[in-house]
Amino acid sequence: MFFHIVLERNMQLHPRHFGPHLRDKLVAKLMKDVEGTCSGRHGFVVAITGVDNIGKGLIRDGTGFVTFPVKYQCVVFRPFKGEILEAVVTMVNKMGFFAEAGPVQIFVSNHLIPDDMEFQAGDVPNYTTSDGSVKIQKESEVRLKIIGTRVDATEIFCIGTIKDDFLGVINDPGASS
Amino acid sequence: MSSTTDSVHSVSSDEFATLIEKELEWNSSEDEDDIESDRIKRRKVEELDNAEESQEATSIAMVPQTSDGAVNLETCLHQAPIFGGMCSLCGQFVKDHPAVSLGYIHKHLKVGTEEMNRIRGSDLKSLLRGRKLILVLDLDHTLLNSTRIDDVSAEEEYLIKQADSLQDIPNGSLFKVDMIRMLTKLRPFVRTFLKEASSLFELFIYTMGERFYATWMAKLLDPEETYFNEKVISKDDCTQEHRKSLDVVLGADNAVLILDDTEAVWSRHRENLILMDRYHFFASSGRPFGHSGKSLSELKRDENEKDGALATVLEVLKRIHEMFFTQEYASNPTNADVRKVLKKIRAEVLKDCRLVFSRVWKLGERPHNQRLWEMAQQLGATCDTELDESVTHVVSTDTGTDKARWAVQHKNFLVHPRWIEAANYLWRRQPEEQFSVNQIKK
Numbered sequence: 001m002f003f004h005i006v007l008e009r010n011m012q013l014h015p016r017h018f019g020p021h022l023r024d025k026l027v028a029k030l031m032k033d034v035e036g037t038c039s040g041r042h043g044f045v046v047a048i049t050g051v052d053n054i055g056k057g058l059i060r061d062g063t064g065f066v067t068f069p070v071k072y073q074c075v076v077f078r079p080f081k082g083e084i085l086e087a088v089v090t091m092v093n094k095m096g097f098f099a100e101a102g103p104v105q106i107f108v109s110n111h112l113i114p115d116d117m118e119f120q121a122g123d124v125p126n127y128t129t130s131d132g133s134v135k136i137q138k139e140s141e142v143r144l145k146i147i148g149t150r151v152d153a154t155e156i157f158c159i160g161t162i163k164d165d166f167l168g169v170i171n172d173p174g175a176s177s
Numbered sequence: 178m179s180s181t182t183d184s185v186h187s188v189s190s191d192e193f194a195t196l197i198e199k200e201l202e203w204n205s206s207e208d209e210d211d212i213e214s215d216r217i218k219r220r221k222v223e224e225l226d227n228a229e230e231s232q233e234a235t236s237i238a239m240v241p242q243t244s245d246g247a248v249n250l251e252t253c254l255h256q257a258p259i260f261g262g263m264c265s266l267c268g269q270f271v272k273d274h275p276a277v278s279l280g281y282i283h284k285h286l287k288v289g290t291e292e293m294n295r296i297r298g299s300d301l302k303s304l305l306r307g308r309k310l311i312l313v314l315d316l317d318h319t320l321l322n323s324t325r326i327d328d329v330s331a332e333e334e335y336l337i338k339q340a341d342s343l344q345d346i347p348n349g350s351l352f353k354v355d356m357i358r359m360l361t362k363l364r365p366f367v368r369t370f371l372k373e374a375s376s377l378f379e380l381f382i383y384t385m386g387e388r389f390y391a392t393w394m395a396k397l398l399d400p401e402e403t404y405f406n407e408k409v410i411s412k413d414d415c416t417q418e419h420r421k422s423l424d425v426v427l428g429a430d431n432a433v434l435i436l437d438d439t440e441a442v443w444s445r446h447r448e449n450l451i452l453m454d455r456y457h458f459f460a461s462s463g464r465p466f467g468h469s470g471k472s473l474s475e476l477k478r479d480e481n482e483k484d485g486a487l488a489t490v491l492e493v494l495k496r497i498h499e500m501f502f503t504q505e506y507a508s509n510p511t512n513a514d515v516r517k518v519l520k521k522i523r524a525e526v527l528k529d530c531r532l533v534f535s536r537v538w539k540l541g542e543r544p545h546n547q548r549l550w551e552m553a554q555q556l557g558a559t560c561d562t563e564l565d566e567s568v569t570h571v572v573s574t575d576t577g578t579d580k581a582r583w584a585v586q587h588k589n590f591l592v593h594p595r596w597i598e599a600a601n602y603l604w605r606r607q608p609e610e611q612f613s614v615n616q617i618k619k
Contacts (some may be wrong), residue, residue, distance in 0.1 A: 066201070081227065093282060094300050094427055095258045096265065109183060109257045109265035119303065121379060123403045148268020151260045157261030157285060159268040 001083060007053060008071050009034065011055070013135035015064045018115045029049055030070060036103075038150045043078025075159050077147050079104050086170065087160070088142045092125045099142060104156045108144060115166070132170055140170040142144065253278050256295070259287040260396065281388075281410045290467055297429040304379065304432060308502055310515055312378035312430040315437035315453070316386060320370075320487075323361040323394070324459035326353070332475040333460060336360065346400040354393055360377055360591060362458040362474070365482040370491050375404050377498045379428070381531070383410045383435075385442065420444065431514040436490065448516040451493065454486045454602040486602065493604045497522055524557035526600050531559045535573040535580035537594050553597050572597065576614050 007032065017025040031048050056068035079085060079101075086147050087099035087106055096109040110119065110127075117127040117134065126137035136142060144167055148159035162168045182346070253267035253272055264271045276287035288296070306309070314320055329337065337360065341349025348361045374380065382398075382405050384391050391411035399405050400603070414425050421442045423430055424483065435443060438453045457463035460472035473479055480486065497518050503601035505514040532553055544550050549572070550560050563567060564583055570589050584591040596612035 091283070093407060094296050095282075095286075095288065098283060105261075105283075105285075107258070107260035107265055107283070109260075111257050111266050119300075121303070121307070121309075123406075126404070146268075148265060148270075150270070152261075155261075157263065159260060159263050159265050160591040 001078060001080060002046070003042075003076050003078065004073065006071060006073050007042070008069060011068045011070050012065045013068060014062075015066065016067075023054065026054060026068060026070065030072060034072075034074070036044050036048060038151060038154050038156060040102065040153065042076045043151060044076060044156060046075045046077050046102070048072050048074045051130075053152060062137065077102060077104070078151065079146050079156060081146055081149060083146045084143060084162070084167075086141060086143050086144060089136060089138055092119075092127065092137055094119055094121075097127065097136060099144065099160070104158055106144065106146070106158040106160040106162045108142075108162055112147075114163050114164045136169055140169055143170050181353070187559045213496060233454045256289065256292050258292060259289070267453055277416060278414070278427060279427075280414050281425070282407050282614045293424075296427060300427060301429040301432055304428075305510070306511070308377075310376055310378050311381065311426070311433045313381045313383045313423070313426060313433060313435045313437075313449075315383060315435075315439070316384040316391065318438040318455040318457065319364075319396060319436055319453045319463070320367050320398060320456075321361055321363045322456050322458040323359045323390075324461045326358045326360055328459075328461035329360060329473065333334065333472075334476060346397055350396055354397075357393055358391055358392070359393075361394065363397065364458075364487055365480050365485050366487040366491075367398065370487040371398060371404055373491060374494060377494065378434070379408075380404045381408045381410060381426055381428075382436075383426070385412050385415075385419075385421070387411060388413045393527060412560050422446070423449070431512075431516060434494065434515060434519065448520070450564065451490060451519070452601065453490065456486065460480035463512075487513075489603055493522065521557070523555055523604075524606045526604055527556040527597075527606055529552060529569070530557075530606070531561060531570050532597075533561050533564055533568050533580055535571055535578045536575045537572055541581050549597055552601055556597070556600055558597075570596075570609070573614055581614065 005166050011026055011030060011033075013022070013026060013029065027048075030051070034045050034134065035047060048076050050073045052071040052073060055071075057066040057068045085101045085104070085106070087101040087104075089099045091098040094110070095112075096107060096113060098112050099108065101104045112138075113127055114129075116129050117136070118124035118130070120128055124137050126135050128135045142162060144162050145164055146158045147161055149159045184294075198585070207574055234413055244549060253264060253269065255264040255266065255269075257264055257266035258279075259265065259271055259274065259276055262270055262272075262285075265273075274289055276289040277293065279286045280286055280605045300399065317323060317449070329545070336351060337353060340351050340360065342352040343352060343354070346352070347368075350367075352361045352363075353359075354361060371380070373588065382391060382395055386394070388409075388411040391409050393410045395405045399451045410425055416424055419442065421437070423433055423435075426433065430446070430449065433446075433449050435446060435450045436453055437443060437450060438455045440447070440452055441452050455466065457466070457468060460475055463472050482488070497515065501513065501515050501518045505515070505518050530553075534547075534550065537549060538544070539548050544562055545558070553560050558570075564571075564580060571580050571589060572582045572594055573584075574594065575581060575589060576585075576591070581591055583589075589611040591614055592609050592612045593614050596607055598608065599612065601609045
């Protein structure tokens with residue numbers, strides 16, 4: 001799920017940046033440092049949408065670096081158990097398939113793939129129903145339900161299932177081409 | 178349900194933090210797998226739900242509902258792959274569950290023994306239905322030969338200029354991979370070999386090299402990713418140091434054949450192994466194995482494409498595949514074992530040969546333990562310690578021994594031990610004249 005929240009961070013800035021563009025430098029550095037990272041607490045920082053407040057800088061002894069407390073708004077993404085997500089399949093094998101939703105890596109075991117879908121090895125490994133009408137392969141888009149999450153410092157892992165009503169393939173590149 | 182798919186919610190960070198904290202607490206206490214704590218958790222979740230009545234809380238409250246579905250959280254035995262420390266069946270964190278890491282598929286994927294066996298079993302059925310077996314391939318000295326660019330000798334310098342472009346991998350055979358500072362020569366015939374073998378076997382790479390090296394080599398061998406898709410096993414995946422084992426291969430042992438030039442690493446799976454004659458193209462490659470002469474690269478020559486080691490072994494593989502599906506699998510589909518077929522085919526090579534060894538190993542050593550003795554027997558020859566009328570070959574390194582003289586007198590074959598090794602690599606009884614004891618002086 002996405003959240004729009006306010007976070008705070010102490011930014012260290014090199015003295016060479018002091019000048020009329022100090023604020024711009026600070027914001028640019030903030031974006032570089034924060035966007036695309038994960039925190040176990042808030043999830044994945046997708047984008048910074050605004051800077052609310054930059055506090056008074058504090059000069060560090062010895063180095064001359066200045067620490068600014070910065071309050072900023074950002075959009076974060078964090079998956080929850082029970083959440084329904086749409087994801088792109090990245091890898092299919094005997095054990096199930098891996099999918100990605102942005103920074104989140106999801107594994108769906110073949111136990112949690114409907115029983116009528118069977119694994120087919122070959123150049124493009126896939127799970128297919130016996131009548132061939134539904135196929136999950138690399139690049140397929142699936143709707144799945146999260147049943148377990150783990151948010152590490154830099155990565156987010158999820159366990160998913162498609163063995164439930166209204167879950168499964170929502171777009172199949174193999175069928176359309 | 179609809180609440181969860183809404184995209185952006187604006188919440189203040191404080192509210193969010195408390196929410197997250199509760200959720201995290203929920204996760205961590207879940208590790209203790211007991212019902213009591215679970216009950217408390219549910220109560221907590223319900224309280225949260227009532228107190229906040231926010232949309233986010235409903236998504237958490239949904240969690241216990243998942244246990245009403247197919248998977249029961251409390252009784253899950255975690256017999257499913259483990260991803261990122263979570264059971265892929267119930268989503269709970271699992272600790273201390275014995276499992277083999279399958280880093281070559283995904284860095285964070287592990288599979289327990291029972292689940293591994295289950296996957297192998299179900300995979301075997303579909304594999305055999307498709308008339309395929311599994312072939313595990315070694316890289317160095319089997320499919321290709323690599324040398325570090327720093328180790329290239331003066332006489333080989335010309336190769337660096339001749340290296341094929343990495344833009345056109347399918348048509349090249351000599352590559353300079355700057356990223357890993359390696360010069361790699363693919364063994365002649367390897368492309369045809371992979372193409373034909375892939376129609377009969379599911380292919381794996383299993384190398385003692387680093388993962389980075391292994392993926393590069395896989396890219397050179399299989400630029401289109403049709404053969405080895407996520408089936409490249411490297412040193413990082415080995416469960417034991419300096420040993421290769423099929424325990425990380427997703428395939429039942431009785432359907433696996435292994436192609437490797439080193440027997441020692443496969444100590445537990447000798448029966449699956451087809452030993453390959455080593456491919457030494459570069460000078461630096463042969464040296465550790467005691468080759469003192471000029472290397473193929475220095476002589477500007479290469480292994481023969483048509484009857485080189487890979488072409489020979491491909492014929493053998495085809496025969497094994499054929500025999501497996503026409504005889505072994507047809508007569509006994511449930512217990513079909515490719516190892517038996519391999520053994521049978523191997524035992525035909527020196528059938529009807531009766532060997533006596535002379536001065537091949539030291540006096541007083543037990544002949545039955547000798548590698549050559551064992552090899553000859555696997556090839557179907559009968560080995561003996563004493564001479565009699567039925568002996569057909571005397572294997573010796575010296576013409577001066579009593580047994581060697583006996584062979585000459587009785588017009589029997591007197592061959593060098595290399596005759597047996599050659600037969601082992603080439604899967605055919607070799608013409609004895611080429612291995613007479615005088616000619617081969619080493």
